[in-house]
Amino acid sequence: MFCRDHAVQLHRDRRKFEAADVGLAVIGQGTPEQAADFRRAQGVDLPLLVDPDRRSYEAAGAKVAVLSELIGPRVIVRGIQRTVASRIHQGSIVVHQGRIMNHAAQLGGVLVVAPDGSVRYAHLSEDASDNPPNAEVLAAARAIRPHAEPGP
DSSP states (O other): OOOHHHHHHHHHTHHHHHHTTOOOOEEESSOHHHHHHHHHHHTOOSOEEEOTTOHHHHHHTOOBOOHHHHHSHHHHHHHHHHHHHHHHHHTOOOOOOOOOOSOTTBOOEEEEEOTTSOEEEEEEOSSTTOOOOHHHHHHHHHHHOTTSOOOO
C-alpha cells in the first residue's frame, strides 16, 4: 500500500530489493491515469497497482486517520524533516506537492508477502508520517529468501 513519500523511498532503494530477489509493488487508491501521472511526475519505476475502492487497504487493516493523525505536531515535524532530506537528496529544496486525490485520510502501510501468499511482515501506519525504514522492510524480505545475496 502506498504513501507518496514511501513509494519514492522504495524506488530509490529498488536495486537493494532486486539484489535480494525481492519484487516490489505499490498499491494506490487512484485510477490508472493517476498512477501513470504519479509515476511520471515522481520518476518512480515500480509497478503501481490501483484500488479506487480501497479494498486492499481494508483487507490489510489500514486505518482511516483522524485529524490529529493527519496534521498533528509529530506529523508536521516528520513531514518537514523528510521533505528537507528528500529535496537535498534530489538537489533542490523546491517542493511540488500535488493535489490530494481520493480519500485523503486513508493511511497505508507496508506488507511483505512470501511466495506462498503468507504475510511475513506488516507495518500499518499509525499516522500520516509513519513509514517503516526501508532497511527494516528489506531485512524482513531477506528473511524469506535467505539464499539471496545482500545488496550494496
